[in-house]
């Protein structure tokens with residue numbers, strides 16, 4: 001099931017004065033601020049917002065770009081060479097957003113769980129640990145690796161297991177490598193028709209920001225990550241509303257009735 | 261400095277087949293030609309076939325050291341670094357192999373079944389190994405003593421850590437501040453100093469993360485059976501480490517235990533995160549204090565105030581000059597109990613004679629350096645050149661008294 005972009009969260013709200021005030025809480029010197037486990041963003045008392053915490057498992061084959069994507073979303077330096085992730089590493093990203101329905105501002109606390117594909121095979125405890133109480137799973141494929149795209153259905157059924165309601169989002173990585181693209185827009189459109197899953201495109205190339213044009217947010221890189229973070233937040237919020245019975249459950253989606 | 265651009269090259273080969281497993285340090289453009297690798301390994305193999313262990317060779321500008329581990333892995337290091345001697349290079353080889361065990365386990369290294377597979381798996385050690393080739397302000401790789409840091413409120417933190425570790429069904433817990441041990445549970449201190457350091461360096465070599473669940477093998481304590489290293493970033497630069505068995509889950513410790521135990525200590529923890537200033541004489545550029553009984557060390561490179569006059573060493577070279585001075589002193593002058601451990605005395609004292617010095621110093625145009633030993637402590641100081649030579653000894657004695665007495669190290 002797909003939640004249309006902008007239906008839950010006000011797009012471009014971060015550019016408004018109220019949005020900027022929230023943004024200031026997650027930035028320091030025009031860079032993303034790192035928060036430890038016992039801290040959180042501090043807002044002026046009059047704008048105090050609720051925090052909504054979610055666990056997001058990032059899955060995909062080795063080298064597809066899981067670690068790079070998480071670094072990109074967190075505003076950290078993206079490693080330029082592939083160093084296989086050996087165990088589990090998680091990264092917390094705070095992301096403020098304005099809810100369309102209630103007009104409230106909420107700070108989403110998204111904790112991304114990244115584990116190396118090799119570690120997942122070698123140690124039995126890793127996959128269950130990543131799935132435990134996950135609210136969403138990102139399924140990554142690379143635009144430059146056809147097999148990672150073709151394997152998506154199998155990957156989804158392998159990883160989801162018997163987990164209950166979960167936000168499922170597909171992310172195509174290395175979208176900047178269009179010269180080497182191995183997966184076309186038509187392939188993606190067809191996949192979306194069959195599986196009814198939202199598909200996002202990401203480019204997490206190391207140092208891509210220097211190459212890009214100078215924009216007001218060139219330092220923060222927020223513009224590039226906003227679509228995915230907003231989209232993820234919308235799906236998570238929507239799922240909570242459904243679970244709480246506040247909005248009707250969607251019709252069974254094809255992947256639950258379809259061939260799988 | 262870019263990792264891999266230093267004057268040190270490290271080669272790893274499968275001992276029996278001579279297949280190169282990896283090469284670190286040399287810039288990729290200047291990879292050693294296969295023939296050179298072959299000769300370096302060949303001469304070592306030739307020796308061992310005749311029951312001769314070739315350990316080291318010196319040319320005019322370069323030193324080469326060989327070491328075979330478990331008759332399965334050969335490590336060769338070449339260095340044209342100025343301060344390098346056999347002592348530092350030997351320690352390097354030892355640390356590199358231990359790092360390989362830490363990440364892969366001894367089984368895979370001692371009984372190579374599939375060379376290609378091993379080559380691929382070894383990539384997971386690269387970052388940790390590279391960190392030995394550009395050690396920056398690190399000293400524990402040479403001293404084999406645990407790198408510690410003094411923090412305020414250590415008693416409160418210690419109590420909390422012990423309770424937290426117990427609640428997580430473990431006995432091994434430690435708080436790292438800036439990559440050094442601030443407090444640790446008693447069993448953590450019982451680990452080999454090298455293991456404690458390796459765990460801290462491993463954490464430092466990984467990408468910054470909020471939490472981690474990392475399989476590790478302890479090179480001495482548990483080289484065959486992996487444990488789980490859990491880390492929790494309480495504040496930037498402040499990580500809690502736990503060594504656990506199969507349970508509890510990372511999720512459970514993070515959500516149930518971390519807030520309960522550590523949230524109430526936010527203020528003391530914040531105080532730790534600010535780098536503590538060590539009030540020493542302004543002429544001190546860097547120091548290293550070792551407690552050989554406890555196998556712990558304390559070190560810092562001190563930023564110089566504005567009043568500094570004359571040419572000064574940049575901070576980066578302060579650290580490497582101090583390392584070189586340490587290596588010089590322990591391999592030539594301080595034949596101390598419990599320092600180089602299993603290493604045979606590598607060099608004859610430069611002054612001849614077999615006595616062990618208690619103080620020694622070096623005076624050069626750019627700096628002065630002074631070492632003093634008062635068992636179980638050893639102090640190494642790097643000082644500005646304008647500090648008068650006659651003042652070195654009283655200064656060292658005073659600092660030693662201060663650090664050992666008042667700071668109770």
Ligand SMILES: Nc1nc2c(ncn2[C@@H]2O[C@H](COP(=O)(O)OP(=O)(O)OP(=O)(O)O)[C@@H](O)[C@H]2O)c(=O)[nH]1
Nearest residue numbers: 062063064065066067068082085117174203204205
């Ligand atoms: N150009 C480009 N390169 C990318 C992108 N994402 C990842 N990469 C590169 O792809 C390589 C692998 O990326 P990682 O993120 O380390 O892969 P991973 O999925 O975490 O792999 P494992 O930890 O082994 O499972 C790295 O060299 C990245 O720099 C992208 O969007 N664009």
Ligand SMILES: [Mg+2]
Nearest residue numbers: 066067084085
């Ligand atoms: Mg990875």
